[in-house]
Amino acid sequence: MKLRLRMLIPLILTVPALLTADFSAAAEKRLNVVSTLPNFGSIASAIAGDRIDLTVIASGTQDAHFVDPKPSYIVKLRKADLLLVNGLDLEIGWVPPLTQGARTARLMPGGAGYIDCSAGIRVVEIPLSLSRTEGDVHPYGNPHYLTDPLNAEVVAGTIAEALKKADPAGAQAYEDGRKAFVRRLHEALFGKDLVDLAGGSKLSREAQAGTLDAFLDGTSVGGSPLRAHLGGWLGKMQAAKGKAFVTYHKDYSYFAERFGIRVVEFVEPKPGISPSAKHLEELLTRLKQGDVAAILTRPYVEHRSTDYVAERTSVKVLTLPIEVGGAPEATDYFKLFDYTTDQIVRALTGGSPAAGR
Ligand SMILES: [Zn+2]
Numbered sequence: 001m002k003l004r005l006r007m008l009i010p011l012i013l014t015v016p017a018l019l020t021a022d023f024s025a026a027a028e029k030r031l032n033v034v035s036t037l038p039n040f041g042s043i044a045s046a047i048a049g050d051r052i053d054l055t056v057i058a059s060g061t062q063d064a065h066f067v068d069p070k071p072s073y074i075v076k077l078r079k080a081d082l083l084l085v086n087g088l089d090l091e092i093g094w095v096p097p098l099t100q101g102a103r104t105a106r107l108m109p110g111g112a113g114y115i116d117c118s119a120g121i122r123v124v125e126i127p128l129s130l131s132r133t134e135g136d137v138h139p140y141g142n143p144h145y146l147t148d149p150l151n152a153e154v155v156a157g158t159i160a161e162a163l164k165k166a167d168p169a170g171a172q173a174y175e176d177g178r179k180a181f182v183r184r185l186h187e188a189l190f191g192k193d194l195v196d197l198a199g200g201s202k203l204s205r206e207a208q209a210g211t212l213d214a215f216l217d218g219t220s221v222g223g224s225p226l227r228a229h230l231g232g233w234l235g236k237m238q239a240a241k242g243k244a245f246v247t248y249h250k251d252y253s254y255f256a257e258r259f260g261i262r263v264v265e266f267v268e269p270k271p272g273i274s275p276s277a278k279h280l281e282e283l284l285t286r287l288k289q290g291d292v293a294a295i296l297t298r299p300y301v302e303h304r305s306t307d308y309v310a311e312r313t314s315v316k317v318l319t320l321p322i323e324v325g326g327a328p329e330a331t332d333y334f335k336l337f338d339y340t341t342d343q344i345v346r347a348l349t350g351g352s353p354a355a356g357r
Contacts, residue, residue: 031167034076034107035084036091037064038324039146040117042333044084044159046184047177051170052163055080057098060325063300065137065272069094069101077102080113081166084159087118088143115162120154121145122208124253137272138250147322148254149189149233149337150208156181188334191231197221207234207258233341234259240293240344246283246315248297248306251322259341264292267305275305287313294318294347299326316347 031052035041041056048054055076058067064086077083077098085091099107099114106113126141145151160178164171186200195203198219206215212234216227230238241260245252248267256263265286269279286292287309294316297306303319310317320340321327330336 031081031163031170032079033082033084033163034073034080036067036095037086038326039152039333039336040084040086040155040159042324042336043152043156043181044163046181046333047156047160047174048163048170049173049177051167051173058323060321060323060327060330061299063298064090064323065093067091067094069097071101073098074101077104077107080104080107082113082115082162083107084115084117084162086143086146087116088123088138088140090143113166115158117155117158118143118145119158121151124257125250136270142250142253144251144322145254146333147252148258149185149333150204150258151254152185152333153182153204156185184334187232188337189232189234191229191235193231194226194229197229198226233337236341236345237261240348243293243348244291246287246292246295248295248301251298252296261344267295267297267301267309274302280305280308284309284312287315294344296320296344298322318343318347320344 030050031048032055033044033048033052034055034057035044036057038056038058038060041054044052045054057073057076058064080102083095083099085095104113105111108114109116123141123143123145125138127136127139146155156178160174163174167174183195183200186195186204189207190198190200190203198215203212203215206212216230217225219226221229237259242262244262244264245256246265246267247263250263250266250268250271252261252263255261265283267275267280267283269275275283292315295306295310295318297303297317297319299319299321306317309315319327320343321330321336322340324330324332324336326336327339329339
């Protein structure tokens with residue numbers, strides 16, 4: 001009897017130790033996800049929580065077209081299970097040098113870990129002929145699709161599928177995470193009240209088909225049209241609908257379509273091309289028509305050109321981020337739109353921007 005107890009005691013003592021070891025081993029097996037840009041990182045993080053270890057390469061204050069491919073990122077890539085990219089050649093100047101440096105076939109186009117988030121996106125401004133002549137940096141169409149929040153719904157689906165494939169044990173968690181993200185996105189865009197009444201998926205379909213206005217005006221609930229329940233970013237941005245804007249780069253095409261604003265001119269004559277003196281004079285002439293509500297520029301571009309035209313007209317200049325982290329307030333994908341829509345509406349209603357210029 002004594003002997004058996006002696007044998008049992010070490011066993012009892014080692015069981016909890018074994019369990020702990022098992023748990024930490026599982027924790028160490030967390031997926032290693034690298035995202036080229038902060039917005040994809042924010043969406044992946046919302047879906048996967050602490051099931052993944054996330055590294056984001058570019059910061060929100062960097063121009064996504066031109067990021068320095070630092071060797072430290074190569075080290076991160078060697079350990080990565082998944083690489084989330086924008087695609088449409090947005091990162092053509094800096095992702096290939098990194099994946100080639102890391103020598104990880106799975107993270108190169110066609111590899112199991114290479115996740116092109118533009119899959120399933122309805123790309124706009126696709127040129128008739130593929131050309132980089134004169135430096136156009138949008139050879140496959142406009143790559144800034146996450147400026148439309150509804151495209152994040154598509155991207156969330158792409159990322160969730162990739163996570164499920166790479167980590168089947170977490171499939172249910174990723175699906176739950178995706179659903180929660182999309183629900184939150186719909187509520188942020190349309191307002192919770194309207195989502196509760198009409199359903200987020202229905203609203204999303206109408207908005208993507210360009211029939212949301214007709215649906216809201218033509219559908220009544222309890223004697224009042226659904227439009228009366230529109231809230232969220234879209235509700236707020238009704239004040240900006242139809243208003244004319246100038247953007248520095250051609251990076252608000254999807255945003256403009258979603259929120260019904262008009263982008264009538266660009267500070268850059270072509271995406272990626274700095275403005276000439278002649279182009280700035282033409283822009284000045286356009287601005288003197290007096291209908292442009294504001295010039296929307298970015299944290300990482302030169303400000304001389306916008307200062308030049310702003311000094312000669314009364315047009316406001318707003319420096320707005322298009323990526324998470326591009327302003328201190330834009331701490332995640334939701335806060336990015338909270339902030340940008342606030343700033344735009346504030347500029348229109350005569351208030352001065354809360355931050356920036
Ligand atoms: Zn661009």
